[in-house]
Amino acid sequence: MRIIRIALAAAILLLNVTGAMAQEMRMAVTTSFHNSGLAEVLLPEIKNDTGIEVQLLVVGTGQAIRLGEAGDVDAILVHARAAEEAFVAAGFGTHRREIMYNDFIIVGPASDPADVAGAVSITEALQRINAARLRFVSRGDDSGTHKKELSLWTAAGIAPEGDWYASVGAGMGAALNTASGLNAYILSDRASWLNFGNKGALAILYQGDAELFNQYAYLPVNPAKHPYVKADLAAQLED
Structure with a gap:
């Protein structure tokens, strides 16, 4: 009986860990965004408000777009409008939303x-x-x-x-x-x-x-191109 209880406890723990992992998403962001200090302020608030832990890949806009094209991230935050529009037009992003500027x-x-x-x-x-x-x-x-x-x-x-x-x-x-x-x-x-x-x-x-x-935009990666991306979390983060 004790073995069964231990097994059940382990199963519950595994479910909790799996649930926690499901709340993580990856976003490629520009070095300028990261250097601004905004990440240190925003990410803890996002986690508190939504339960989403956003893992940042800090790269230049060109590399961020390539990561999105490869489906290596769930969303990108960049600042090069022509490249962003091309990303969406090619089907790699669902849409482009302007969110902040400097x-x-x-x-x-x-x-x-x-x-x-x-x-x-x-x-x-x-x-x-x-x-x-x-x-x-x-x-x-x-x-x-x-x-x-x-x-x-x-x-x-x-x-x-x-x-x-x-x-x-x-x-x-x-x-x-x-x-x-x-x-x-x-x-x-x-x-x-x-x-x-x-x-x-x-x-x-x-x-x-x-x-x-200098306009920054948020672009979720298109699940039609990469079905494994966490489109639900990317949408929740945007909302």
């Missing part, structure tokens, strides 16, 4: 040798950096920030290349560290910059252009 800024040496602070547009700011051939750090990682930076160079009629342009292939925090070490210019999202601890001699030099608006 903006991009140009950070650089407080002495501002390129006089970026005197520019009247982001286009002029980049043209001044290019003309002076002063150090500029690019994330170079196919992230949403990197995609935005490249689009801004293109709009300015510039193909950035040369010793002055350092493509580091890293997340926002690491790229900011590099810029701080080199006393270089860099495009950053505002939240990452505000939460960054190693500012050194850097300061915000250019901000406010409408082109620097």
Whole structure:
């Protein structure tokens, strides 16, 4: 009889553990979101409110989208609208929901040798950096920030290349560290910059252009493509 009771207790424990595991979901998020400090605030509240434990995979937007395409995550949180719309159009995401935003800024040496602070547009700011051939750090990682930076160079009629342009292939925090070490210019999202601890001699030099608006969107992975994804939890998290 004692053996039966032990077996029943073990079965109940297994059910509880299985239930707990069923409340976990995986979401790929951008390094800029993670560096902002929002995850530390939001995830405990989400768990308290919904019982869902969200496991984050912190990568650039391009890699987050590839993880979603492969069905390796249940949802993605990214910031590159054209790539997001292509993700949904190809059937990898059920839909795209805009959930939060911040903006991009140009950070650089407080002495501002390129006089970026005197520019009247982001286009002029980049043209001044290019003309002076002063150090500029690019994330170079196919992230949403990197995609935005490249689009801004293109709009300015510039193909950035040369010793002055350092493509580091890293997340926002690491790229900011590099810029701080080199006393270089860099495009950053505002939240990452505000939460960054190693500012050194850097300061915000250019901000406010409408082109620097930075929209984030939540995209659940389509269960029609990947039946094993936790679409129910992704939907519950969105609600």
